[in-house]
Amino acid sequence: MSAAPLHGGRLLAAAEQFRIPLNDWLDLSTGINPTSWPVPALPDHVWQRLPDSYAPLEAVAGDYYGAPVFAVPGSQWAIQTLPSVLNAERVWLPLEGYEEHQYWWQQYQHRMLKYETLDSITPQHGDSVVVINPNNPTTHTENPETLLRLADHLTTLQGHLILDEAFVDPTPHASVLHQNRMLPDSLVVLRSLGKFFGLAGVRLGFVYCNDAIRARLQPKLGPWAISHPAAWIGEQALQDTQWHRHARAWLMSQQTQLHGLLQQHIKPTQLHSTPLFCTVQLPSAKATDLFNHCAGQGILLRHFPQWDRIRVGITTKNGLERLQSALQCWDL
Ligand SMILES: Cc1ncc(COP(=O)(O)O)c(C=O)c1O
Known part of the structure; x- marks a missing residue:
């Protein structure tokens, strides 16, 4: 019987492993819309x-x-x-x-x-x-x-x-x-x-x-x-149909930007995207290297070592800027 699967979002473990305080992380490991539906005060x-x-x-x-x-x-x-x-x-x-x-x-x-x-x-x-x-x-x-x-x-x-x-x-x-x-x-x-x-x-x-x-x-x-x-x-x-429309348009635009940013570093054949995440497939050592490189700068990606894939969640303008500067000193 295999062990229970691991998932993205394990920030505590990453904070300990890379010795970076919890609040300093940018979590791109999940594929969850970072601009969630705004929950009002509940009755x-x-x-x-x-x-x-x-x-x-x-x-x-x-x-x-x-x-x-x-x-x-x-x-x-x-x-x-x-x-x-x-x-x-x-x-x-x-x-x-x-x-x-x-x-x-x-x-x-x-x-x-x-x-x-x-x-x-x-x-x-x-x-x-x-x-x-x-x-x-x-x-x-x-x-x-x-x-x-x-x-x-x-x-x-x-x-x-x-x-x-x-x-x-x-x-x-x-x-x-x-x-x-x-x-x-x-x-x-x-x-x-x-x-x-x-x-x-x-x-x-x-x-x-x-x-x-x-x-x-x-x-x-x-x-x-x-x-x-x-x-x-x-x-x-x-x-909330108005929010649905707005969120779809926003996610598509963030997908285009994240895909474009990753494309500057990764070959088009190794990169695929959806409106909620981009996935990169790399030779094993390179995938580990990309994961560690970003984690070293406080950006948590999701590494699937069994498939040599890295998943990068959709992010905001600030998140894109942080990822861009982290990737400036990383090359395939
Ligand atoms: C493909 C897929 N299906 C289902 C789930 C479960 O999501 P939830 O229980 O939050 O609806 C996940 C969670 O990551 C998922 O990746």
Whole structure:
């Protein structure tokens, strides 16, 4: 059994290792929008009372996502619970991708198969397939039509397509939930309030799935699994269409700038980006060198040594300037 996966955002460990005070770090290790939805002061009753019903939150979420969904305490909850309710004999996982998927399928002793590209998958009766779209960390993005065709095929095999769309919000047309068609029975979609809204600490996510899976999954939440403040914040944030538009435009512009800055130091073939992060693939020693070089200057990147990748989160104007000066004395 492999150890629990490590994640970005481990600033305390970095502060100790590189002997730089915690407050002096620029954290680019996560891929979370640094200009999060501005949370106002919450009404007292939201703190004082238990959440009564999630129906208003889920109605607003249904409008935002384009399909009926139910609320969970972060899409991570669904990742770690789905393997206990789906009767998959075998599960197909991306060769590279958010490692919690593999970790939790492994806990339930399902047979795991790895794929490099979707067209190399040969699913059998009852198989589950996990796709992360866009992929974290590779940035690889699948066309929603391709994914829906795969889901149609899995429906005929009584299998499941588990689609992790945690990073899709900046490009909503890339979601399978916005394709204006009947959704296949095999489809399970995970959404997160952590990335685009920059509210990872709130612990709120959503699941789309058929009624039978929902009936097995939802009771595992127990009462009040989503805090009243989280439900209140989610309800407001999901309705704030003006903020959505502004955030999408801002993230695209920061993506262009971060990509452009990295391109001055890294070959175009080694650099890929999404509106929430850029990922660099380098020879092993160079990847370690880039990570250490930036960390030495108080900039935390996310190093994936197993794949020789470095992920750099989208940042503000100040963050870009700091990264630019750090990279001035680093060369490939
Ligand atoms: C691809 C992917 N999916 C899901 C999650 C879980 O996010 P959350 O539980 O905050 O919704 C993460 C977290 O980093 C992620 O990278």
